[in-house]
Amino acid sequence: MTEQLTGLVAVDAGGTSTRAVVLDPAGHCLGYAVGGGANPTAVGAETAAASVAQSITEALGTAQLPSTRIRLVVLAMAGAGSPSVAAEVRAQLTGSVLDAHVVFESDLLATFFSGTHQSDGYAVISGTGAGAIRVEDGRQVAVADGLGWLLGDEGSGFWIGHRVVRAALADLDGRGPATALTPLLLARLGVATPSDAGDREPIIAVLRTLYDGPPVRLADHARLVFEVDGDEIAERILDDAAAALERTLTAVRSPTVPGPVVLGGGILGHGGQLVDRLVGARGAVEVHVVTDGTLGVCVLALRRAGTNVDAAVFEHLAASLTAVR
């Protein structure tokens, strides 16, 4: 560390919100701010970049550190692999916020380091999307799924929400069994329940509403699966989601890396019933559940800055982050 305080910025860009942290190379959090959603698939590269820039600007404000002191920005986001998104974010940051070096990291790796300081193990994420990675020596060495709502993301919020909506429509249509998900979905969408068995108005109203939005918005209805008790269809959706995430994790497994396994993303981070199913299958392996990747992207920033993030630094960083949030 130099005499003059230098700072790092760590950003966890998620689908519904973006979290920016200003910290020093020892792992003290100096500032924190929350911005809008920054999933480039959902909101577009430009809006995603604007959310990132805004959250960084506000975090720097709370840290009362001039942007010239920032030497590194580490940004974890789902679309990090996309050059167009990276370029758009870089362009907006350079113009409006700061000229520091910007490094992109995968949201899966940020999830991993939100649960552990160890440099080997696995992360399974289920938010709007879903995927798993194997981490060795702090790097993502294998990945499975994360292939997007149409062609992959098995066990994700979209995947669950899609099944919830299809099950409710099959129920209304007489093709599928009755499920407690149906009245919940209709209430959520503000659609009246059918007047009799042949009434197709509710089906038409649901179709009109849902085809009107982008498909990925079906993820909004995933939570309904956690709101019904003892519903056979909901239980089957959760069992299938857990089995899908299990297959995804199995695809990146290596006998030389026993664990830990970090579970994260909006669905796994908050969905106790799905975590119970996955943890139940894990046996003796160390499992951590995290609600977002903020702590992990701070770890990644520290590692990039040359800080050795051992158990003590990790503990201190976690406590310091909790204090500023």
Add this chain to the structure above:
Amino acid sequence: MTEQLTGLVAVDAGGTSTRAVVLDPAGHCLGYAVGGGANPTAVGAETAAASVAQSITEALGTAQLPSTRIRLVVLAMAGAGSPSVAAEVRAQLTGSVLDAHVVFESDLLATFFSGTHQSDGYAVISGTGAGAIRVEDGRQVAVADGLGWLLGDEGSGFWIGHRVVRAALADLDGRGPATALTPLLLARLGVATPSDAGDREPIIAVLRTLYDGPPVRLADHARLVFEVDGDEIAERILDDAAAALERTLTAVRSPTVPGPVVLGGGILGHGGQLVDRLVGARGAVEVHVVTDGTLGVCVLALRRAGTNVDAAVFEHLAASLTAVR
């Protein structure tokens, strides 16, 4: 019938082509033409309407009948229920082709009457989309599914193609079992097979190609499921598709209507293995398989014109249509 020959136009507007027939009220086919695809969901209302108008114009040309002699146009199309599509088609026909009364019928009803002259029974369609109807007294009195690629259409070309692509990607990703569908899909998309187990280039290339097009185009890959022999994954997809179509048919069943059952659409009309599964489950019920709805929309036009379409008229019409095609 008046002294002066009057004509009817029957149009079967499908996803990949549109068929127009000019016929007289006795069921003699006078002209026939094939135009472009007219699924409003796939190509938009304007292009769909243009395909319809073009096929009618050409059919009138081959019939050598002035358009002033046409008193009725009956048009079967998937989007017939949509007022915007109907209005667009009417506008284009009125301006450029003819001023005859235009009546819209469901493509499901046209499928039904392509297989039988009887006025009670069922139709199950699986093309790009899928659905089933119960017909009583020549009218569609119950419908199931047909809810579109994202929220319904179970057992359809999209539904099958979607599963084919997901199964191939799960295979490439190590999440799913090996399947003969994978090399077929890669060859179809012009993507090189993986160089080793960790090679993700083929996955990325498949994603790039398929996310680039509209989701409904996944239906293009449904046929692969018929091109592999004894592949466990392909067999399961076909079993699941047959079960889904069976559920859809069951949803419209009534004990007072035993049959017949007409199977149609691009997948059922040409997919022997799927038909075998459905027919196997049908027992003693009369089943007809049809490749499109052209004959049926002619029957609907004749019924609208007051012709009693009995077995003899139906036979004559079918032979006359075969002769002009």
